[in-house]
Amino acid sequence: MKTERVTLLTTPEFKTFLVEAAARECVSVAELVRSRCERKPDADAAIFTSLATELRAAVREANVSLKSGLAEAESVMAELRARRQAAPVADARKTPARKRRKTAGAANA
Numbered sequence: 399m400k401t402e403r404v405t406l407l408t409t410p411e412f413k414t415f416l417v418e419a420a421a422r423e424c425v426s427v428a429e430l431v432r433s434r435c436e437r438k439p440d441a442d443a444a445i446f447t448s449l450a451t452e453l454r455a456a457v458r459e460a461n462v463s464l465k466s467g468l469a470e471a472e473s474v475m476a477e478l479r480a481r482r483q484a485a486p487v488a489d490a491r492k493t494p495a496r497k498r499r500k501t502a503g504a505a506n507a
Contacts, residue, residue, distance in 0.1 A: 406431075
């Protein structure tokens, strides 16, 4: 069997993890990495992979929906601003708020 060398750069903490995991399994770090990489995923891993795929699709769909909703809200806000700017400016003395205060003040007097 012909072999090739692979150099792996890791943090000191990850190297310690690999060395300790290999020692627990009584194998070298190289054998630990080979066995973990060659291992077939079990049923739980397959389920998690499937769920992760579904979750990513749902998140993409939610983002599209959110962007669409925000665009629609911006459109409505722009329309309302345009209507407000196009409407004639009411005399401040005749606004409903001033009328209510005058009426309330007269009733209390």
